[in-house]
Amino acid sequence: xxxxILIVAEGRAEGLKKVSFELVNTAQQLAAALGGAVEGxxxxxxxxxxxxxxxxxxxxxxxxxxxxxxxxxxxxSFADALAQVIKLAQPAIVLFGATGWGKEVSARTAAKLDxxxxxxxxxxxxxxxxxxxxxxxxxxxAIAQVRAKSLPVMVSIRPNIVPPVEANxxxxxIEKVAVxxxxxxxxxxxxxxxxxxxxxxxxxxxxxxxGRGVKGPEGFAPVQELADTLGGALGxxxxxxxxxxxxxxHQVGQTGxxxxxxxxxxxxxxxxxxxxxxxxxxxxxxxxxxxxxxPIFKIADYGVVGDLFQVLPALNGEIKKLG
Amino acid sequence: xxFNIVVLLKRVPDTESKIxxxxxxxxxxxxxxxxxxxxxxxxxxxxxxxxxxxxKVTAVLFGPEDAKETIRKALAVGADxxxxxxxxxxxxxxxxxxxxxxxxxxxxxxxxxxWAGKQAVDDDNAQVPVRVAELLDLPxxxxxxxxxxxxxxxxxxxxxxVDGERDVMVTSLPAVFTAQQGLGEVRYPSLKGIMxxxxxxxxxxxxxxxxxxxxxxxxxxxRVEILKLEPPPARPPGKIIPGDAETxxxxxxxLLHEEAKxx
Ligand SMILES: Cc1cc2nc3c(=O)[nH]c(=O)nc-3n(C[C@H](O)[C@H](O)[C@H](O)COP(=O)(O)OP(=O)(O)OC[C@H]3O[C@@H](n4cnc5c(N)ncnc54)[C@H](O)[C@@H]3O)c2cc1C
Ligand SMILES: Nc1ncnc2c1ncn2[C@@H]1O[C@H](COP(=O)(O)O)[C@@H](O)[C@H]1O
Numbered sequence: 001x002x003x004x005i006l007i008v009a010e011g012r013a014e015g016l017k018k019v020s021f022e023l024v025n026t027a028q029q030l031a032a033a034l035g036g037a038v039e040g041x042x043x044x045x046x047x048x049x050x051x052x053x054x055x056x057x058x059x060x061x062x063x064x065x066x067x068x069x070x071x072x073x074x075x076x077s078f079a080d081a082l083a084q085v086i087k088l089a090q091p092a093i094v095l096f097g098a099t100g101w102g103k104e105v106s107a108r109t110a111a112k113l114d115x116x117x118x119x120x121x122x123x124x125x126x127x128x129x130x131x132x133x134x135x136x137x138x139x140x141x142a143i144a145q146v147r148a149k150s151l152p153v154m155v156s157i158r159p160n161i162v163p164p165v166e167a168n169x170x171x172x173x174i175e176k177v178a179v180x181x182x183x184x185x186x187x188x189x190x191x192x193x194x195x196x197x198x199x200x201x202x203x204x205x206x207x208x209x210x211g212r213g214v215k216g217p218e219g220f221a222p223v224q225e226l227a228d229t230l231g232g233a234l235g236x237x238x239x240x241x242x243x244x245x246x247x248x249x250h251q252v253g254q255t256g257x258x259x260x261x262x263x264x265x266x267x268x269x270x271x272x273x274x275x276x277x278x279x280x281x282x283x284x285x286x287x288x289x290x291x292x293x294x295p296i297f298k299i300a301d302y303g304v305v306g307d308l309f310q311v312l313p314a315l316n317g318e319i320k321k322l323g
Numbered sequence: 324x325x326f327n328i329v330v331l332l333k334r335v336p337d338t339e340s341k342i343x344x345x346x347x348x349x350x351x352x353x354x355x356x357x358x359x360x361x362x363x364x365x366x367x368x369x370x371x372x373x374x375x376x377x378x379k380v381t382a383v384l385f386g387p388e389d390a391k392e393t394i395r396k397a398l399a400v401g402a403d404x405x406x407x408x409x410x411x412x413x414x415x416x417x418x419x420x421x422x423x424x425x426x427x428x429x430x431x432x433x434x435x436x437x438w439a440g441k442q443a444v445d446d447d448n449a450q451v452p453v454r455v456a457e458l459l460d461l462p463x464x465x466x467x468x469x470x471x472x473x474x475x476x477x478x479x480x481x482x483x484x485v486d487g488e489r490d491v492m493v494t495s496l497p498a499v500f501t502a503q504q505g506l507g508e509v510r511y512p513s514l515k516g517i518m519x520x521x522x523x524x525x526x527x528x529x530x531x532x533x534x535x536x537x538x539x540x541x542x543x544x545x546r547v548e549i550l551k552l553e554p555p556p557a558r559p560p561g562k563i564i565p566g567d568a569e570t571x572x573x574x575x576x577x578l579l580h581e582e583a584k585x586x
Contacts (some may be wrong), residue, residue, distance in 0.1 A: 073490070075453070075463060100485035104465050107418075107450035111457035116419055116546025119449055132550065137446050141342040142349070145551040153546060186462035186494035192482065193489035201487060206585070230586060238504075249487035254444070255504040257487055263585040273338050277447075280555070284583045286575065292563075300561040303576055304571045314572030323579055 001152055004060075006091035008082065010101055011042075011050045018203040019157075021164030024057045026124055026157055027095055028165070033126035037061065039089055040172075043081045043110030044110065045071035051174060058169040064091060065177045073101075074184035079108035081179040085288035086113060088177060091152060093131060098156035098258070099202065110154050116281070117154040118146050122161050122281055131155075139254060139277035158262040159202050193249060199233040201250065206232030206263045207279070209252055212239040213268015213289065213308055220246055222312040223267055229316050235259065235279075237269045253278035267308040271296025288312065324476035325377035328369040329432055330402065331425055331439040332384045334358040334393040338444050347552045356393055360509075361440025365502035367509045368470055369438050370401045376472070379403045381432060385424050387414070391525060398483060398520035399512035406432070410529035415542040418446075422454030426538055427533040429459060434497060435476070441466045441501040456499035464492045468505040472496075 005027040009020040020040075027038040039076035040052045044066065051064045065081045082105060086094060094104035094109075098120040110117035124133035131148040133155055165271035195268065202225070208230065227234045235257075236250040252259055254274040264282035269275060271294055273288070279285070280299055287300035288311045297303045304311050336342065336354045343350040358366070369380045382389055382397040385408040394405045408427060413424055429437065439452035457462035467487075469482035481492045485502050512520070530537060538544060562578070564571045579586045 016518045048387070075465070077509070079457065100466065104453060104485070107453035108457050108463070110419070110450070111422060111454035114419075116417060117450055118547055119418075120447060135447075136555065138336070138342045138349075139338060139444060139447070139551075140555060142344060142405035143553050143555050144549050145553075146547050147550045148547050149545065184462070186464050186492055186498060188490045188492050190491040191488055192491060193487075230520075248484060251487075255484075261581065263583075264365075284579070284585050285558075285561075287561075297561065297563070299558055301583065302528065302575055303561050303563045304568075304575060305563060306568050306571060311572055314568050315575060318573050318576035319579075319586060322576060322586065 001092055002090050003034045004089065004091045005031050005036060005038050005093045005095060006086065006089050007038065007040045007095045008102070008105070009040055009050060009054050010097050010099060011041045011044070016050050016053045017097065017200070018161040018164050020054065020101065021057055021167060022155060022159065022162050022210070023095045023097060024059065024165045025162045028058070030093060030124060030126060030131070034092065036092060039091065041065070041082070041085050041089070043078060043085070045069070053167060055171040055174060056167040057165055057171050059172045061175055062172050063175050063177050065179045067179055067181060069181040072188045074187035075104055075108050076184040076186065077181050078105045079112055080181055082109045083112045084179045085177050093151065094154045096154065096156040098158045102156045106154050106156050115152055115154050116148055118148070119156045121155055121157050124155060124157065136281065139273045140280045145224070158258060158260055161281070193247065199231070201233045201235060201257050201259060204233035204259070205261050206230045207235045207252070207259050207261045208232050208265045208267070209235030209237065209269060210240055210246070210267050211237035211269030212243070214240060214245065217245040222309060222316070226265070226312050226316045226319070229319055230263070232261070232263070237275050267298050267312055269296055270294045271299065291318055326372050326435045326472070327379050327381070327433055327477065328372060329381050329383055329429060329434045329437045330362065330366045330369050330397070331437060331455070332366065332394070332397055333364045333440070333443045334384060334386045334390040335359045335443055335445040343552060344552050347549065349552070356390070358393055358396055359440045359443045361374070361442060361444070361502055361504065363440070363509050364504060364506040365438030365440060365500065366397060366400070368502060370510070371507065372472065376476070379537050381406065381426065383408065383428055385413070385421060394525055395520050396512065398523040398525070399516040400510050401410050401516065402524055405525045406528055407525050408528050408533070412530050412537055413540050415545070416540055417448045417545040417547045418448045419454065420540045420544040421547055422458060423544065424449050424533065425451065426455050426458040426537065427535045428528060429455065436497055437499045439499065441503045452499050452501045461497055461499055462494045463499040463501070464494055465501045466503040467500050468503050470500065470506070525542065528572050
């Protein structure tokens with residue numbers, strides 16, 4: 001085993017996700033403390049463009065496992081491919097984004113290699129030579145400091161917790177890894193709903209969300225307008241999603257996405273624990289609700305008690321004035 | 324086509340409960356414990372499949388002695404039998420050791436599918452069932468919201484929700500599935516169910532019964548450990564901005580711009 005840190009990049013059709021570059025940032029801090037290098041890995045089919053984006057992120061090396069068998073998602077194949085890269089790279093720490101994909105692939109790979117895994121962390125540091133991770137548990141009602149008793153170990157880090165590194169460094173060498181894959185027994189055969197919001201919810205710096213208080217599909221118009229003005233993403237509570245007013249892809253919370261933007265605006269959302277679990281690590285939280293006793297106000301930095309149909313358009317106008 | 328289905332159930336504090344910490348542990352006295360809500364969706368699906376196609380639902384729970392009460396809830400809504408893995412020597416581990424314990428138990432039970440929750444609402448690990456699948460060399464499908472077995476009972480078609488997307492996944496059986504909210508409404512036990520549950524068998528298994536090496540489980544086998552548990556950092560008290568909508572909106576925009584500097 002080396003002292004190196006390997007980050008597992010994650011992408012979608014449009015390119016690498018921002019979280020991949022955030023992982024490099026975290027990895028650099030850990031590498032400085034452990035005295036190792038930061039390397040990256042890209043796995044998938046036809047991922048040349050992702051590799052090209054990653055080589056400029058200031059890494060010592062980028063492993064690329066590009067295989068037709070990694071086209072459609074199949075958990076067994078991705079874990080297989082990744083385990084082969086890890087055996088070659090011999091890292092001390094492997095970092096994933098704490099996305100659905102990252103959590104799934106890391107768990108399968110950790111079991112395959114018999115490693116420890118700490119999921120959904122919001123901080124990582126080295127203390128007395130040991131890796132210590134911070135993660136919320138009990139839907140955010142407690143914060144655990146978790147120590148890796150030994151290395152190697154795998155960790156997944158929530159998106160948007162640290163800034164991404166700039167990808168403007170000299171190109172790192174690429175090492176192509178030929179992986180051998182078995183025919184997977186479980187695989188994706190079709191994607192029925194593609195994430196389609198203009199700004200990816202998990203990565204957005206600003207999220208404006210509506211809940212049951214918007215009262216219908218049309219009620220999302222002022223929420224969307226404010227999101228557009230701020231260049232942010234549109235979010236929703238489960239109640240609004242279940243009512244069919246907005247697509248699931250916008251859902252924030254335990255059964256939806258976990259977000260940690262610098263600004264989260266909740267309009268007509270009461271603040272149920274499952275919703276808070278998905279957004280309480282946002283830096284600044286604004287609540288707009290007509291009920292002064294709504295629990296969302298307990299975690300809000302700024303609150304307006306009022307009708308969202310009056311407050312949101314007024315706020316939109318004021319923000320436009322700021323230019 | 325009858326299905327033998329195992330459901331992995333975890334005992335967790337009700338999500339509404341207040342969490343009190345003492346000496347880096349959660350104070351369990353007075354906590355209201357429930358079946359993990361995501362695993363409960365899996366249990367519901369298992370019950371429906373057996374109602375439609377025949378077979379048997381076995382609930383498996385790894386947890387302390389007083390978790391029996393929670394196991395009875397699974398029997399009361401219709402699980403046929405339960406296995407309680409209970410042994411202080413197995414406690415104090417991590418997700419990896421929990422998966423090892425559950426995998427050892429599953430080797431002793433014949434099944435066509437295993438249902439679990441996509442994550443447990445206490446530790447939010449989201450890794451135990453996937454690890455179990457890998458340890459048993461089985462396929463898995465995560466975060467399932469729709470499930471349809473193939474006519475021959477040897478495969479299944481699932482819709483799963485992950486990262487804001489919805490995919491159709493197919494898998495052969497046996498396989499491990501994790502349930503996401505949306506898979507169905509869970510049922511409440513009837514009085515008859517509660518009475519009947521008292522007569523259903525709960526079998527206790529300990530480390531010896533599982534034939535598991537003590538060095539591989541519990542504290543000794545854990546790769547990671549909790550150093551400290553703290554309440555979340557208190558957010559500075561929020562400001563409620565007074566005035567009518569216009570006035571409040573104007574002040575809010577100013578604060579976000581000048582004070583919080585986020586826009
Ligand atoms: C296992 C499980 C998982 C769950 N996962 C999630 C999840 O991922 N995400 C999630 O969000 N929920 C989740 N939930 C549901 C959660 O418990 C709540 O039911 C849900 O978050 C409530 O949504 P809401 O706040 O929009 O609705 P409500 O609780 O009904 O609140 C609506 C709010 O709007 C306010 N309001 C009404 N009209 C106006 C107006 N004109 N102007 C201003 N305010 C107004 C009201 O005062 C009220 O506070 C989950 C539940 C379970 C059991
Ligand atoms: N101790 C346990 N006993 C039985 N099932 C468990 C246990 N721990 C976890 N599981 C299952 O794994 C799911 C996900 O748990 P976790 O990986 O801990 O978030 C739970 O919803 C359960 O279905």
